[in-house]
Each structure stands twice: as C-alpha cells, then as structure tokens.
Amino acid sequence: MAAITRMPPPGSPLPGAGDRLRALAHRWFVAPLPDARGGLKRVLEPLRPGDPHRGVEMVQGHFRLAGQVVEASHKLGPDPFRPDEDGMARGDDEPDIELTPVPAQPPAPEPILDDTARPEDAALLEGGDVSAEGETPAMVFNAPTPALSRPDWLPDEASDAWLVAWQGFQWLGHLRAVAGPHGSRARALARALVFEWIAADRAEFQPYVWSPGIAGRRLAALSMHANFLIDADDDRLQAARTDDRRLMAALRQHADRLERMVKWRRLDGIERIQALRGLWMGRAALGAGRRRLARIAKLLMQALERQIHADGVHQSRSPVCQLDLVSDLVELKTIAAAHDADLPAGFDELISRLAAALRLMRHRDGVLALFNGTPEIPAARVDQVLGHVPARGMERLDGAVGGFERLAARRTTVLVDLGLPAPVTAGQAGFSGFSSFEMSTGRERLVVNCGAYVARPGPWMQAVTQAAAHSGVTVEDQGPQRVEAGSGERRRKAGPPVTIDRRDDEGAQWLEFTHHGFRDHGLVHARRFYLGPDGDDLRGEDRFIALPGRGEAPVRFALRFHLHPAVKALPIQGGAAVLVRPVHGPGWYVRADGASIAIEESVHMGHEGRVRPAQQVVVSGVAEGAETRVRWAFQQVQPRGEGDVRPQGGFDARPARIDDPRRAVPAVTEAPSVPQGAERDGIADPPATA
Incomplete structure (x- = not known):
C-alpha cells in the first residue's frame, strides 16, 4: 500500500488517526487466513455488464475510472490461447503477469480539456469571476497521466472518486467483459491485481481501504466476479489451487470484518x-442460510427507510448518489430473486419510489440536474438504470420534504434546490447550491450549475463546490450558511429555517421560499419564481430584508445564471438586457429591474472531467435600507407572422404575486408581446423600460 496514510472518505466512522491506533486496528483486523477448501455455494451473476473497451485499456495499462486515467505497469506473458511463433499452442496455463514499478514522473499539470480555461482560473471562480481567453475551437490537450506503481494502491494524484472505484474493485466487471484475443490476459490481470491487493492489505492497514462503504463495494464485486477469478471445475467452482483457496479465505474474512463494521452505531x-x-x-x-440473509436484508431495509424521504429523494440530495443507489438495489433484488432469497416487504415499493424521484431530477434531454456533486452523466446510462424499474406516476417533488421542486410547463422545465446542505454522513460532498436552479426548454439546457469536477484533486475540485459556481444567490461572494437561533458558531450547527410556498393555477406555477442563510450579513433572503402556462415566461424576484440592528453598511449581492456551453449570450439594448440563444429553437430575453445586468465568463464541468468554457449572466447590486428588491425575467422570443395584430406593448419583468394566483400579469395565457422593430428572423430587442 502507499507509504502515506490517506484518511477515510467523509462520513466514514472508521478510526484512522495516529500510528498507534492504526497498528491496533490492523492487529484487530488481520488474522491468519482460514482454510477454505470448499467452493462457492451460490454463483452471483452481476446485472450490470462491464465495458469491454475499458477492460482492454486496463490490459494495456490505462485504468480509466470515474473520469480519471491512472497508468499501471504490468508485463503480460504470451497469450496461452494464441500460438507461439513456431505455431504450437502453449497449453491451458494462463499467461504470467508481473506488476512492476514504473519510473517516477514529474507532477502532472491540471488536465485542460475542450477549453481555454486555465487551472489558476479555479481560484477566481470562488470569487465569481472566471477568465477564459478568446473563443477557440474545441481541442483536447492530453496532460501526462499520474503513474500507479505496484506498491501504491493509494496514489496521491488520484481523486476520491477514482479511489472509490479502484478500491471498490469496480474494474473487475470491465476486465470480465473483455473477450477475444485479450480475454485470457484480462482474467490473468484481474487475478494478479486481486492477489496483490490481498498481500498488500495484510502487510499494512490503511483506514481508507477499510472504510465501510468501500469495503462493501469491494466485497460485492468479489462475490459477483468470484467465478471469473477462480478456476472452474465444470460448474462446481471447486477451489483446488492454492491461489483459489487464498481468494476464498479472503472472501470469508472480508465478510467477517464487514459484519463487525455494520454494528457500529455511528455508521x-x-x-x-x-x-x-x-x-x-x-x-x-x-x-x-435464509435466516441470516433475512437479518442482513432487514438491517438494509431499516437504513433505507431512515434515509429516503417520503417523496423518494435520498437524504444526500445528490442525483448521482440516487442513480447509484437505484442501480445497486435493483442488482441486489435481481440476484436475490435468482437464488430464491427473501427481501423485506416494501423493498420493491421503495425502489420504485427512488426511481420515480430520479426521473423528476432529469431534464428533457435525459441528463440529470447538476446538484450536490453530480457530474454530467450520459443520458444512456440513466436510461439503462431506469429501464429496470417500471415507471410510476409521481407528479412532483416536495421541496419541504426532499429539498427539490420541479416546475414544468409545455417544453420548459425548472428544477430548484431548496434543501439544506446534507450531513457529512449522508454522502454529500459539501456543495453550496442552496437556492440554485436549472432551466431547460425542450432538449436544450439553458441555465445550469457548473457541475462536479471528478478528473483529479486540485483547485477545480474545490472551486466548483462554492456558491458562485451555482445558478443561485451570493452575498459578499458567499452562499447561504447553515445557521440557527443563537449566536456565534452555535448558529452554524443546524440549517437556516426555510419556509416554502408553492401554488398551481390553470397551468401557471408559483414558488416562493424564505430563509435566514445570510443572517451573518444581517439579511433575510426571499426568492420567488413564476412560470407561465405556456412555458415561455419565467420570472423571478429576490428580496433582501434587513434584520433589526443590521446597520447602514451596504452589502453586495449577485444573482448568477450559468449558461450551458452550447448556449450563447449577447448584450442588447446597450447592455440593458441580454439575448440568450440556444443551438436549436428560439432565443430568450433576459432582463432585470433593480440591479445591473452583465455577461461574464464561466466554466462547465463536462463528461469525465472536461472543463469547457461557458458564459453566465450576472445580476448584481447593493442591498441597503430596510429592503432591496430585484426582479428578473427569462422570456422567449416570439416570431411575428403576417397578420399578427397583437398590441405593441413592452414586456413586464414583474413576477406574479404568490399570495393571489389570479393577480398574475394580465393575459398571462398569451405569448409575451414583441416590441416594434422586430427582425424577420424573429429576434427582437425588448424595450428599454419595463
């Protein structure tokens, strides 16, 4: 294992501080391997197939996991299933594999993919300003990848997501999926890596490796791929060779260790x-036996019932965590059914509820909203997981329960994050996205969050967790804090009180919420959304209300609307408004009243860690006095056809009043009027005044 100690992931209760404590823990965990001359009693077949292309890359020494590539050096002997130069077959023995250290490489720079953004720009993102020079065509710059040598199972250069996949043996499925000329080599490499891990684990205890979540993933992978790793005698999977007995013994000891862990109250x-x-x-x-499996399943069911809200949202409030959870539970259910093992009553209903909520976290293009550490995941992967769960009708998410609200009208979808930051044990990585939202029209995403950077540790990974990387509100470059009644640090121990009010009327939708997350700045923040019934009119209002005793010092605020990289923003009306143009479909006017509006540069974390240049619309001003009110609007450009006799009025940036749904803007069912001077292509500037 690595020479340094890498601490367990956030939320893991496994003790790991101090050499003496680690030595005691290692002495407790490591015992002589028991004799395991029997074979597997049940063959567990994985539901999710691995990626053979990834497996071939691993055979060639490139381990691509969680968006990052780490190089390994291993020498493979001749393939036994291919003839030697003399044309004679080698026989049935597998090729020899030797894992060898690789030469040291200098520290690799941050990967720069598909963009002109620089690593040092990540620090600017925390303050809400990102520099991306010029507009250049998308190019890929392959930075040197970190090296993984034989004794280092915890490389410093690897991200937590990569290490979870690496130590959780996610790569076993990819190697198993390899067929053809590389198939025997993939199996030999998998065996060599597993036995090397067993030897390294017994030589040195690492808390990170034995954090319960990673240990559970690893045991599940070993159990499902054991028949791929050991020699098979017909279909009995009899462990006859010494290495196979070692694997069976390690599997049994792994289960014994994990069973002790699940008894910890803090887990x-x-x-x-x-x-x-x-x-x-x-x-x-x-x-x-069936009774023992039933007891474990009962504990699992109890944990799920505690963590899953009534609207189906997991307490992490992370769409990617929800996706993985649905996938893992569906696989467990399938394996249990194949071996006639009972699961608790309500297990199917719980999976259905999780999947229904996950469907509501998607945009119309099938991509999950980028909330709370969710990277951009291909829609095909989400479809594959949800394809195993029958669709269940669920109309909406409940912001007061699970922390998300969804507004939808015609082709427009708006997803709002109203939940407080989840506790560390919930599995969320501390993203400051409270009060942020994403918006899409048809299959075009307009307003997004920056996403999660998963390629490797560095400034980008921390920068995208900041409030300025979300389409939300910041005060003095800070997002809402977790506060409670009291003073000092005591106020940070619990979440700000949030009141939520949502109403629907004749297709129009209103959402308003108020919180005390800016109490340190002497402010109460209230945000209001209105989405018209035709989906072409989204209006908002933000109010900053001074608390008693705040003083007269002005406070800077900013409302950020990060745009998808495919969307372009242009200033119009001398900078008084913005025209947002997606790749397909009509454009959108963006106006603000009560603050200045500007276009700034941003970044977007694309698939597998690609950093892409983007733009953001920033509405900024100063909060002073008893109350400061800012109104803003996204309104779709409406083309004018021949014979259009609509009145030549301005458009109203005022949001509808939430306390009286029928006092919405007059003629709300009509499309917003277009000012005089509209161009023939349908793109026209809004008037200078509301």
Missing part, C-alpha cells in the same frame, strides 16, 4: 447502505 448514510449490501452479497456467495 450511517450511503456508507451503511453500501456496507450492508456488500455483506449480503458476500454471505450469499458463501452459502449463508
């Missing part, structure tokens, strides 16, 4: 779910 959140799922898989493969 909660995603970590507990993954630990219990892995324990069920391991015990099932080793032939545990």
